Amino acid sequence: MSWTRKLLRVNLSNGTVTEEALNMQWANDYLGQRGLATRYMVEETDPACDPLGPDNKLIMATGPLTGTMASTGGRYSVICKSPLTNAIACSNSGGFFGAELKFAGWDMVIFEGRAASPMYLSIENEKASLLPADDLWGKSVWEADKVLRTKHQDPQTRIACVGRSAEQGCLYAAVVNDLHRAAGRSGVGTVMASKNLKAVVVRGTLGIGNVENPEAFMSATKAGKAVLAENAVTGQGLPAYGTQVLMNVINEVGALPTRNMRETQFEGAANVSAEAMLEPRKSDGKPNLTTNGACYACTIACGRISTIDRTHFSVKDKPEYWINSGGLEYEAAWALGPDTGVDDIDALTYVNFLCNEDGMDPISLGSTIAAAMELFESGAITTAQTDGVELKFGSAEALCWAAEVTAKGEGFGRDIGLGSKRLCEKYGRPEFSMTVKGQEFPAYDPRGIQGMGLAYATSNRGACHLRGYTVASEILGIPEKTDPLESDGKAGLVKAFQDATAAVDSAGLCVFTTFAWTMDDIAPQVDAACEGDWSTDRMMEVGERIWNMEREYNAKAGLTGADDNLPARLVSEPANVGPAAGRVSELDKMLPEYYAARGWTSDGSVTVETHSRLGLPG
Amino acid sequence: MQITFKLYATLGDLLPSNAVRNVASIDVPEGASLNSIIDKYHVPRELAHLVLINGVFVCDADRDQSGMLKEGDVLAIWPPVAGG
Numbered sequence A: 001m002s003w004t005r006k007l008l009r010v011n012l013s014n015g016t017v018t019e020e021a022l023n024m025q026w027a028n029d030y031l032g033q034r035g036l037a038t039r040y041m042v043e044e045t046d047p048a049c050d051p052l053g054p055d056n057k058l059i060m061a062t063g064p065l066t067g068t069m070a071s072t073g074g075r076y077s078v079i080c081k082s083p084l085t086n087a088i089a090c091s092n093s094g095g096f097f098g099a100e101l102k103f104a105g106w107d108m109v110i111f112e113g114r115a116a117s118p119m120y121l122s123i124e125n126e127k128a129s130l131l132p133a134d135d136l137w138g139k140s141v142w143e144a145d146k147v148l149r150t151k152h153q154d155p156q157t158r159i160a161c162v163g164r165s166a167e168q169g170c171l172y173a174a175v176v177n178d179l180h181r182a183a184g185r186s187g188v189g190t191v192m193a194s195k196n197l198k199a200v201v202v203r204g205t206l207g208i209g210n211v212e213n214p215e216a217f218m219s220a221t222k223a224g225k226a227v228l229a230e231n232a233v234t235g236q237g238l239p240a241y242g243t244q245v246l247m248n249v250i251n252e253v254g255a256l257p258t259r260n261m262r263e264t265q266f267e268g269a270a271n272v273s274a275e276a277m278l279e280p281r282k283s284d285g286k287p288n289l290t291t292n293g294a295c296y297a298c299t300i301a302c303g304r305i306s307t308i309d310r311t312h313f314s315v316k317d318k319p320e321y322w323i324n325s326g327g328l329e330y331e332a333a334w335a336l337g338p339d340t341g342v343d344d345i346d347a348l349t350y351v352n353f354l355c356n357e358d359g360m361d362p363i364s365l366g367s368t369i370a371a372a373m374e375l376f377e378s379g380a381i382t383t384a385q386t387d388g389v390e391l392k393f394g395s396a397e398a399l400c401w402a403a404e405v406t407a408k409g410e411g412f413g414r415d416i417g418l419g420s421k422r423l424c425e426k427y428g429r430p431e432f433s434m435t436v437k438g439q440e441f442p443a444y445d446p447r448g449i450q451g452m453g454l455a456y457a458t459s460n461r462g463a464c465h466l467r468g469y470t471v472a473s474e475i476l477g478i479p480e481k482t483d484p485l486e487s488d489g490k491a492g493l494v495k496a497f498q499d500a501t502a503a504v505d506s507a508g509l510c511v512f513t514t515f516a517w518t519m520d521d522i523a524p525q526v527d528a529a530c531e532g533d534w535s536t537d538r539m540m541e542v543g544e545r546i547w548n549m550e551r552e553y554n555a556k557a558g559l560t561g562a563d564d565n566l567p568a569r570l571v572s573e574p575a576n577v578g579p580a581a582g583r584v585s586e587l588d589k590m591l592p593e594y595y596a597a598r599g600w601t602s603d604g605s606v607t608v609e610t611h612s613r614l615g616l617p618g
Numbered sequence B: 001m002q003i004t005f006k007l008y009a010t011l012g013d014l015l016p017s018n019a020v021r022n023v024a025s026i027d028v029p030e031g032a033s034l035n036s037i038i039d040k041y042h043v044p045r046e047l048a049h050l051v052l053i054n055g056v057f058v059c060d061a062d063r064d065q066s067g068m069l070k071e072g073d074v075l076a077i078w079p080p081v082a083g084g
């Protein structure tokens, strides 16, 4: 076993912190992290609860491989009910926090209730206590991190924290750990702040001593690392170019959503691409990208560490941003760039820094600003709302202003903090919101990549690329190439990606390994680490079980098959240029095939047979 | 005939000197196959992973065929890459 078999239960309402045995039956059925924590959510919460009320819970959960020497084995997830979607939320993060939590001896921490005043949780191995955080409230993640480090005086301390956006009720606030790694999506940071919980500070020195078969684990993880090193994507492409290498690819195939998804190619894509991040800039001869970086135990190292041009308008009077910090990843670069029509890489990097500094999901922020720009250009909002700012597509100044006011929850920033759906409803143009289940889209236009339309529509946490990344097959040819413009066969593809990803997300590993690893590379690592037999088939079954459990949670929260939809723009307004020109998403054709492949009813409910075949709770 | 030739990521350095960023205009014989262009610019075939004409993928089997290209087409090539 690689579970510590222990969890911490923190009741914020009455200030108690108690140790509890991990439910090992559930660990066997749901593995860890995403799956296991969702099992606890099913057991302990009412899916219809108010996501920002004390009855919602928030779980920080590791997987069995978190903290081990398996490549990328440093992941943890934050699980709760989402205030953005009212569905189950599970946001995955790298960095070093998750591994440290494991080193302290904990598989997960469950937060319940709500503190009467701001608190933070301090964990030093088995010693865990709730401490006052009044002095941290109102501070950004970066400021709070500094204060906590001074207090705790241990350079190896790892911190996960929420920023001012979360405190101000921005519905897509993130939990940021290690300064620039984030459990980014679905407003998990908003839920954390709603509990008056500012941060979790953890230091663990117990290490990992409970791998089931150490010798087999050494050889399985070694074999896995060799596969990653030899693969051109994980061995060369990702470390050198990061995920941002996709900017030019997705533009070329005509699936780069542009200006709030009105168009499908962006004339400025090359200016905000991975290649552009390597070009020396005029002012100081340095490129945007300083170096790459790795999360705990990762042998891929896709992370970007960047600087902003000091002469750029956004930072020229702000030396606090003349630093090396987390740079642009593809999804963030897309949302802040093509989707807002801005092709200024320094403006995008600055806003990305703000997202880390104050804990905002850059995908939702960028998409919501894009929707606000469309509202502005249509006249639904005016300079009366925007404090005189011309909130137009392509304006880097407007983008930076919008991010600044949202980070602090000031003025119109509070409206942007509502997310695209509520913002567009508020100003009478709901059709401008590019969301599924209230969550903003990532960087692939479903008119040009058909499988992604189905993946977005059926994602259990609202529009999301990481729940079923069929781009790998449809565009990148991993594991094999399928035609992105063809909807035939995509139902099965989406299901396979969704189930596999649910298993990977529950193991403690990074999903980027799957550009090189198949389940046949992953299962032996889990098998050697954990008690019992973990075959490829069992991993896939666990993934399917998790997917269906999330679906049932959402059904009890009030979501139905009618929520498996896409905005009208994507199913009725054809792509304007590129290979997909003239096409719309064929969701209506794929969705019934998908329900059938899942063993669900024609209206998208999990059938009694599927429920009992998978041994689902309840 | 003239076509637009784009090489990205690690392949970018293989473009001719008139390239701006990752894009060059090149002259190719009528009927040139994609592999003949790939070879001419010393793109290792195993790294010509994602090969697109006007954004549409061309599979391995079609890259030796002549007549795939016409005047003004855009040929773009990437090594194996991924992101997300």
Ligand code: SF4
Pocket (backbone or CB within 6 Å): A072, A094, A095, A293, A294, A295, A296, A298, A299, A300, A301, A302, A303, A510, A511, A512, A513
């Ligand atoms: S591949 Fe990238 S995101 Fe994943 S663990 Fe490694 S550095 Fe972190």
